[in-house]
Amino acid sequence: MEVGKGRIFIGRLAAGEDLLASLTDICSGHKIQMGVFSVIGAVKNLTLGYYDQEKQEYVQNLDFKEEFEILSCLGNISIKDEGIFVHAHLSAGARDGKAFGGHLMPGTKIFAAEYHIQELTGGELRRQRDPETGLSLWQKED
Ligand code: ZN
Numbered sequence: 001m002e003v004g005k006g007r008i009f010i011g012r013l014a015a016g017e018d019l020l021a022s023l024t025d026i027c028s029g030h031k032i033q034m035g036v037f038s039v040i041g042a043v044k045n046l047t048l049g050y051y052d053q054e055k056q057e058y059v060q061n062l063d064f065k066e067e068f069e070i071l072s073c074l075g076n077i078s079i080k081d082e083g084i085f086v087h088a089h090l091s092a093g094a095r096d097g098k099a100f101g102g103h104l105m106p107g108t109k110i111f112a113a114e115y116h117i118q119e120l121t122g123g124e125l126r127r128q129r130d131p132e133t134g135l136s137l138w139q140k141e142d
Contacts, residue, residue: 001141003034006119013113019043019073020104024086026117027077033084034120039073041113046092048102056134060105067111068092071099077117078125080136085127 009030013022023037048062075088088104127136 001123001125003120004122006035006121007032008119009115009117011115013039013041013110013115015110015112016044017110018106019090019108019110019113020086020088020106022110022113023075023088023115024084026115027084027086030119031084032077032117032119033079034123034125035077035118036120037075037077037086037088037115037117039070039088039113039115041070042111043068043070043092043113044109044111045107046090046100047105047107048090048092048100049105050102051135053133058103058105062100062102063107064094064100066095068094068100070113073104073113075104076125078127078138080127085136 044067046064046068049058049060052059071091071093073090090104091099091101093099130137
């Protein structure tokens with residue numbers, strides 16, 4: 001689908017808050033129903049998951065209690081179950097420079113985080129359960 005550029009938001013997320021919830025709150029507050037975003041900064045801990053393709057469920061596979069750099073947190077915003085849904089993946093750098101990554105899950109607390117959100121317009125991006133993958137995916141175009 002072809003989309004247009006909407007509003008752009010840039011700012012800082014509050015320290016100590018949950019990263020995924022904070023992003024969702026900003027999108028809800030500004031009524032951003034479709035968009036893409038990036039975040040860089042640092043977190044106090046790291047809770048990431050991956051999708052087990054055989055079991056067709058998300059598994060929380062990383063739950064580190066130490067601090068990390070947010071090397072790259074990328075994601076998109078669409079509609080799921082009539083609500084604004086933020087889907088984010090994160091690459092995190094540890095003290096020794098090693099990187100970990102995965103699907104951002106609730107529980108990752110912000111130390112400092114700078115976001116950039118690009119709202120998209122001109123259509124509706126809605127997630128529905130996909131029977132093949134078990135995931136809530138964007139609907140296929142006709
Ligand atoms: Zn994901």
